[in-house]
Amino acid sequence: MIGEWVGYVAASLTTLSFLPQAIKxxxxxxxxxxxxxxxxxxxxxxxxxxxxxxALTSWPMIVSNLLTLGLSATILTLKLRHG
Structure with missing residues (x-):
């Protein structure tokens, strides 16, 4: 149980750290x-x-990487269009 909470904290922090650059x-x-x-x-x-x-049914990994994938794909699309 503690491992899953550590996963949620880690996933939240790494996703949130990416957010300011994505927004900018x-x-x-x-x-x-x-x-x-x-x-x-x-x-x-x-x-x-x-x-x-x-594959692991790991919700911290699924949610955080889905959010990060959306942001990084958006930035990649902008780079391809305006780069």
């Missing part, structure tokens, strides 16, 4: 400082973590 990028549409290669690899990695969470 979405608002400004400025992707000049973002590496396309890094965001492609990051987005694919987050998608894999999401699928792994589904």
């Amino acid at each position: 990028t979405i608002r400004t549409r400025d992707t000049s400082g973002i590496s396309l290669g890094m965001y492609v690899v990051f987005t694919v990695g987050v998608a894999c973590w999401f699928l792994y969470g589904l």
